[in-house]
Amino acid sequence: MITKMLSEEESRHFGSLQFTPSRKAGLARLRNFAPLAGREYAARRNYDFGPEFRGYVSALSPWIRHRLITEQDVLNAVQKHHSISQAEKFVQEVFWRTYFKGWLEQHPSVWTAYLSNLNRALESGIQNQEYRDATQGRTGIDCFDHWVRELVETGYLHNHSRMWFASIWIFTLRLPWELGADFFLRHLMDGDPASNTLSWRWVAGLHTKGKTYLARANNIAKFTEGKFNPVGQLAENAEPLTEKAEHPSVALSISDPMPKGDFLLLVTEEDCQIAELLPHEPAADMGLVASCERSPLSLGKTAQNFAAGAIWNSCDCPSLETTNWQDRIVAAAEAAGVKTVVTGFAPVGPVATKLYKSKLAEAGLQLHQIRRNYDSLAWPHATKGFFGLKRKIPTILGGLGYPLR
Numbered sequence: 017m018i019t020k021m022l023s024e025e026e027s028r029h030f031g032s033l034q035f036t037p038s039r040k041a042g043l044a045r046l047r048n049f050a051p052l053a054g055r056e057y058a059a060r061r062n063y064d065f066g067p068e069f070r071g072y073v074s075a076l077s078p079w080i081r082h083r084l085i086t087e088q089d090v091l092n093a094v095q096k097h098h099s100i101s102q103a104e105k106f107v108q109e110v111f112w113r114t115y116f117k118g119w120l121e122q123h124p125s126v127w128t129a130y131l132s133n134l135n136r137a138l139e140s141g142i143q144n145q146e147y148r149d150a151t152q153g154r155t156g157i158d159c160f161d162h163w164v165r166e167l168v169e170t171g172y173l174h175n176h177s178r179m180w181f182a183s184i185w186i187f188t189l190r191l192p193w194e195l196g197a198d199f200f201l202r203h204l205m206d207g208d209p210a211s212n213t214l215s216w217r218w219v220a221g222l223h224t225k226g227k228t229y230l231a232r233a234n235n236i237a238k239f240t241e242g243k244f245n246p247v248g249q250l251a252e253n254a255e256p257l258t259e260k261a262e263h264p265s266v267a268l269s270i271s272d273p274m275p276k277g278d279f280l281l282l283v284t285e286e287d288c289q290i291a292e293l294l295p296h297e298p299a300a301d302m303g304l305v306a307s308c309e310r311s312p313l314s315l316g317k318t319a320q321n322f323a324a325g326a327i328w329n330s331c332d333c334p335s336l337e338t339t340n341w342q343d344r345i346v347a348a349a350e351a352a353g354v355k356t357v358v359t360g361f362a363p364v365g366p367v368a369t370k371l372y373k374s375k376l377a378e379a380g381l382q383l384h385q386i387r388r389n390y391d392s393l394a395w396p397h398a399t400k401g402f403f404g405l406k407r408k409i410p411t412i413l414g415g416l417g418y419p420l421r
Contacts, residue, residue, distance in 0.1 A: 037325030042079030118398030159244035171318030209365035221256025287360025
């Protein structure tokens with residue numbers, strides 16, 4: 017059994033994980049995990065023993081999602097203990113998130129189509145008994161019902177369990193994938209428009225056309241070490257979903273230049289550490305919480321609190337609610353005597369939509385969205401499947417200054 021492979025020294029990494037929305041907590045988790053990011057991670061990463069035992073996966077995604085710690089922070093820590101080749105599996109997982117971000121940025125109609133289909137599905141399906149049973153963990157499929165409760169209570173799920181969950185939702189329960197993606201996005205602390213939407217589409221056979229992911233009882237039994245074994249309860253076939261809509265590629269936008277002179281800093285959940293890239297301290301700062309607009313339905317408290325806490329712990333300033341945030345930014349800029357508002361680049365999603373629809377320009381304010389060099393180097397390679405980006409990982413790492421060993 018995999019659990020018996022652990023030494024006493026390693027067992028300390030298997031304690032119950034606390035997700036505190038601060039950079040300090042994220043870096044502490046990273047320090048503990050980085051030594052295990054090589055062969056140990058490759059051997060154990062697919063096993064899910066439940067929320068009490070998370071030492072064999074990084075569980076860094078909530079902090080990375082809000083960039084309380086960045087992908088480069090993670091790569092820096094890992095390469096102190098392993099070569100890139102030794103930690104290949106883990107490095108690839110870091111770049112999967114990057115791939116999804118870059119791909120959706122170049123295919124934004126996927127997000128708008130998802131929102132449109134979600135609204136239609138909610139109108140027709142929210143009163144559906146099967147939907148209510150699924151979201152309340154009453155399907156009778158023990159593993160699935162357990163994951164529903166775990167997700168709602170903790171705001172987190174192991175990646176392998178997310179795949180099983182999505183497959184059961186789509187192919188066994190026969191529910192619209194958009195409703196499942198919405199359920200995840202409302203409850204996951206690392207809920208991300210790109211990673212979440214495209215992962216669900218990948219399971220359904222929409223992202224990689226015709227290729228689905230089918231949850232199998234023997235696979236679940238193996239990687240939960242017998243905790244769950246839903247023999248005879250799961251679909252045995254997974255015909256890929258189809259769609260009529262085409263999602264043409266669009267050119268990536270160019271990052272705005274660094275500001276000159278004084279500015280007001282706007283911190284959003286997309287990049288809570290953007291201040292580290294700026295040439296000097298802002299004249300004032302504010303935080304914008306847009307997580308509540310992930311869904312037409314209410315967010316889970318754990319996910320909502322993590323997003324709000326991430327912003328508060330980063331800028332130690334009042335967070336703007338969605339109703340009057342533009343007026344308050346205009347007032348803060350006037351009080352500080354500045355005409356420039358700087359924020360981290362907002363990829364496709366609720367924050368980007370809010371900034372696009374803002375009336376800051378009408379008030380004479382210029383909005384600068386600063387994109388990180390990591391994104392600018394990697395996103396252009398996220399044009400087709402992940403393996404196109406995978407081939408470019410050495411080039412991207414070289415551009416970031418990492419020695420390839």
